[in-house]
Amino acid sequence: MIDPALLSAAPIWYVVFVFSLTCHEAAHAWLAKRGGDDTAYLGGQVTLNPVPHIQRSPFGTVVVPLISYLYMGWMIGWASAPYDPHWQQRYPHRAAYMALGGPVANFILVILAGVGIKVGMMLGVFAAPSRLTGITDLVAAPAGGAAATVALFLSIMFCLNLLLALFNMIPVPPLDGHTVVGLFMSEKNALRFYNATQNSPFALLGIFIAWKVIGYVFWPSMKFALMLLYPGTNYQ
Template sequence: MEDLISTVAIWALPVLLAITLHEAAHGYVARHFGDPTADMLGRITLNPLKHIDPVGTVLVPGMILAIGALTGGTGFLFGWAKPVPVDFSRLRNPKKDMFWVAAAGPAANLLMTFMWAALLKLAIVMPDNGYRLALASMADAGITINLILMVLNLLPIPPLDGGRIAVSLLPMPQAAAWARIEPYGFPILIILLMTGVLGQVLGPLIGFLSYFLSLVFGF
């Protein structure tokens, strides 16, 4: 039980920041390009309660962390937040601007990855005290969750951000055909997760990015 409480305490802040800034970034960029929908609904906010999905943000990742803490395994951390509503028809240049709106979320996770990496470096070089290990563990969790969210969301499967980016870049006929996959995107993702394919695809990418960060920050 102590391991479970410790795991939740370490991961709670990184997970909340990762999903909150990811979703708020989508809304902010959408507003910048002409769509005020998210702003009108109060979704351009750092209040995590506005973005939390009870199942995707709390239950699913909580169960994965709990199972990992109780069994000593790690598993592939997976979850989702309430998507920020974007009315692409209200963007000034819908097809072109869709790219920037979709890319904003993964870009926010990338920035947070570097922030947590800097904190991990600080924890490594700071004098040994009661906070050093906690900070290092939380920073390591922050790096992990943000890398997972960034790489996962860049998969070219609508309605993931990578799917939106693909639609914005493809010629119109191919873009329209690819966009029609959206109703099946989430079931496809669940199947990939349950069969282990998702972890096999994303694991090496996340490992490579983690190694790159270790080279940049020297840890």
């Protein structure tokens, strides 16, 4: 039987999830346009309206997150912004900046969620939790009601976007971090690197590696983020 608390949190989870993916992909699309590739712009991806992003990737933005939530209690999925591969061949560094934009957008959402939590605590609406049992209870709302809903929203926003940013920055194909690596090479070497590693076998291997590695990256990063959010505490 499905936990009623899990079901009640599902709408907020989904709103945060889709909004986070939308910001991520819109950042890719906007930076691509700034760099001279208007493919995503013409496809309607330079927008915070989630509809074009959902229409482009309905399986990754609707089916997979809902199924994963029912079975695992948290959402996984994906979206994408199209780009011209010939543009990447001509301007590998611009493509690397485009790739960097998505994780940066997620880090910005982490910061905004953290600011929201701190403001709520200053106003006496929120309080630091006595203990952490999951990513949905990052901050407590003693009075309940609407404040509890906002606390849940900010908790998921903070943790989910930290996870998305870190996962996508793992430097393996097909993740953003793989393309970002090109910034540390000459354009000629970056192009060679992309051409040698952008194929299906490497992508499958990369996803497997990232899935195994993310736990070792996320939890220490989460602990550090909590130290910044709640100085003097030591949540485990």
